[in-house]
Amino acid sequence: MKYCMECGAKLEERFLENEGMIPYCPACQAFRFPVFSTAVSMIVLSPGRDRVLLIKQYGRPAYILVAGYINKGEDAEHAVRREVREEMGLTVGQLHYNRSEYFPNTNTLMLNFTCVAEEDCLDGMTAEVDEAAWYPIEEARRRIKPDSLAQRFLEDWVRAGQN
Numbered sequence: 514m515k516y517c518m519e520c521g522a523k524l525e526e527r528f529l530e531n532e533g534m535i536p537y538c539p540a541c542q543a544f545r546f547p548v549f550s551t552a553v554s555m556i557v558l559s560p561g562r563d564r565v566l567l568i569k570q571y572g573r574p575a576y577i578l579v580a581g582y583i584n585k586g587e588d589a590e591h592a593v594r595r596e597v598r599e600e601m602g603l604t605v606g607q608l609h610y611n612r613s614e615y616f617p618n619t620n621t622l623m624l625n626f627t628c629v630a631e632e633d634c635l636d637g638m639t640a641e642v643d644e645a646a647w648y649p650i651e652e653a654r655r656r657i658k659p660d661s662l663a664q665r666f667l668e669d670w671v672r673a674g675q676n
């Protein structure tokens with residue numbers, strides 16, 4: 514970030530106690546912390562918790578997890594329930610936070626959750642999703658996009674004992 518997002522003035526670096534060197538706008542007299550998006554990524558489990566929902570989206574061939582951006586003012590748990598309903602037409606029961614990872618390609622902090630769907634019918638899926646299917650956990654691990662953030666989230670969840 515080189516310029517102030519409010520007034521467009523050139524930022525300088527100033528020392529902020531407990532934070533270090535932070536971009537500062539001399540015109541606004543305000544620190545300008547780095548801006549990034551926050552999104553949720555979901556390991557959606559079938560009601561019996563024995564299958565994982567994988568989807569294909571935007572014409573891409575690889576299977577990924579359901580994900581979506583958090584709205585300003587919205588908590589992450591609400592975003593999980595809203596996104597799964599909007600994209601898949603499914604109601605989420607239990608949910609559990611797993612871990613986060615920054616995704617540089619889209620400047621987004623991804624928060625990974627596990628959540629359990631209350632039904633497994635995929636008829637309510639939006640047209641934004643090309644394809645969706647439930648896979649037994651071992652098969653989902655084989656099918657998910659290799660070397661992707663979604664794969665790392667799924668593998669870490671398996672390794673952690675599938676909370």
Ligand SMILES: [Zn+2]
Pocket residue numbers: 517518519520521522538539540541542
């Ligand atoms: Zn400014």
